[in-house]
Amino acid sequence: MLPPVERTSSPAPVMFAVTDFGAFAPMLRRYLRTLGARADRVDDLVQETFVVALQKQFEVRGDMGFAMWLRGVARHLLLREWRSAARSREVELCDRVWNEQCGDGDGEDLVDALRECVRKLPARSRVMLQQAYGEGDGRAELARAFGLVADGVKTALRRLRAALKDCMQRRLRRTR
C-alpha cells in the first residue's frame, strides 16, 4: 500500500504527511534481517527508525525516496548498535543484496511470488513448511509429526527451500 503522500505536479520537494509508518514496517523488517539484525532486535530498530523519522523535519521526493531514506536510517541505527566500523563493509554488501533482490521496491513482490509457490506445493510439504516456519517447530517435532528421522527433515526442508527459491525467481522474472 502506498503511503499517503501529499501529491503534487511540482518538481519541488514535497513534505511527507507521515501518518502511516506501519505501511513501511514490513519492508524495514525484511531489510534489517537482510542486513543481519537479530530477529529479537528488529522491532526495536524499526520503531527507532520511525522515531527518527518523526523527529526529523525531512523533505522527500515521493514514496520511494522516503522508503530509501528510512532504510538509510535503519542501516545507521544498526551500525550504531553494533558499534563496529568493521562491519560497515558487511552491511554495504548486504545492502547491495537488498537492491539486487528488491530494487526500489519493498520486497512485497517476493512475498507474493513465494506465496504462490507455497500454494502450489503438495499438502504434506505445505504442512511441513507451516510447522517449521509458522509454528517454529524444531527438527525433532517435525520428525515425529511426519514419521521421519531428524536428518530426513533437514534434507526435506533443504529441498523444499531450493525448489521454492527456484520457483520464486522464475515468477519474479516473469512479473518484473
Place this chain on the structure above:
Amino acid sequence: MSGDVEVEEAARERLFDVVLAEAVAAERASPPAPRGRQWALVAAVLLAVLVTIGVALLKAADSRDEAQDPKTFDPLFPRIEREFHFDRLCVQVRSLERVRQLPEGELPPLAALPRAPNEGLPVPVDIVDALAGRRGVRSLCVAGDSGMPVESWRRIAAMPDLEVLTICCDIDAACMRELRHAPRLRALGLEKAKFRISAELMAALLELPRLDSIALSWQELPPSALAALAGLPELRSLYLEKCSTDPGWLDALAQLRTLRWLFLALGPWKNGVLTAEDLRRIGTLPRLESLSLHAVDIAAADYAALPASLQMVSLHEPVPASVVRELLTRPKLRGLCLRCADPEAESTLCELLPTTKLERFGCDTGVSERLWDALGHLPRLRHLSFRARKDIAVDLQRVVGLKALEHVGFQASVPAAETLGCLRDLPQLRRVVISGVGDGTEYRADLVGLQQALGPKVDLIVH
C-alpha cells in the same frame, strides 16, 4: 573476495527466510488447494488427527470461549475485551456461605468483595482464602480498602486455573512478587482508584513474564512505571483508563513495542486532548493493530494522523462526516466503532459502508433503517454492537439478517427471552453482550431463561 561472496550469500538466505516466513504466515489462513494425489489423503488424515488433538486440548482449556493462541492475535476479537470485569458481570462473593454455594467445575468470573457495599471496608481475606482453594476459577477480582497479607497472595498464586486477576486493593512489591508462581496468570488489572504504581511495584510485576494483558484504571502512573512494562516480553494488550501521569507518558507508551491492542481513556488526564503529533507518536508502535480512544478530544483535521496500519479503530467521541470518510477509505481497516456527530456524518457512513470489507462495526447510538440497510451489504460482518431502540425486537429482526455475525452486543434493557431467541437463527453466533443494564433487578430474574433462549453454544454476558 570469497568472504564477500559468503556475506552476500548469507544476506540472500536471510532475506529468503524472512520472506518465506511471511508467505507461509499469509498462506496459513487460506484453505489448501484440492489435489488429486493419493498421499494428499495421508496428509489430510495426519492433519485431521492433529486438529482432533488440538480441539480436544482447547475443549479441555475452555469449553465455551475459543482459546486464542497468542501467535494468532485477532484484533477484532481480542481476549482482553471479554476477560476483565469491565466486560463481564462478575459473580459477587461477599460471604463464606456464598463460596460454599458455588458449583463444582469451571466458574464464571468471581469478585471477592467486602461484606457490605460500603467504602472503607477491608478486603475479605477469609473469602479470598476460601476461593483460592477452589478449582475452576479462571478470573478473580479482589477488592477492598486495604491490602492483604502476603500469605493470601501466595494462596492466590497457587490457584491452578487462574488466568485473570483484577486487584482493587493495595498491593506492595513483595506481594506482587508472590504472583510470579501463578502457573497460568496472563492478564492482570490494577484498579484501585488513586493507587500509586511505584517503580518498585512495577519491577516486581516484571517477574510475571507470562502476562500478555494489563489493565490500569484510575491509577497514579508515572511515565517511568509505564515504560517499565516494556520489560514484559509477551505484552500485547494494554487498557489505560483515566490514569494520572506526567509529561513524557507518550514516550513511555511508545516503548511498549509488542503492543497490538491499546485502549486509552484520558478524561481529565492530559486535558483529554490528543494532537496529531501525539497520534503519530502512537503510530510508531510497530505492531499496533487496534486502538480505542475514549474521552479524548481530537481536532477533526488531526484524525488523519491515526496510524493507517490500524485494523480496528474505536472512537467514542462524535466525529464529523470528513472523519467518517477518511476512516472508511482506509484499505487496512477491518473494524470500526464510532459515533456520528450529525446527520451528514451518518449519511456519509451509510453511503460508504457498503464499499468496505468491515468485519466489525459498532456505534454508540441507535441504528437507523438506512444504516441497517448499509450493514446488510457487509457480507463479512462478524461483530456488531449498537444501542438498541426501545422496541428491541425491531432491531433484533434486522440483526438476524446479518448471517455472518459471531458477536452481537447492544445497550438496552434486557429483552424477554422469547425476543432474544430469534438470534438462534444466526448460525455462527457465539457471544451476546447486553450492557448498560446497571444493577436493576429485571435481568437477574431471567438470566437462565435468556441463556436457554440462546442455546448452550452462545456465551451470554450481561453487565
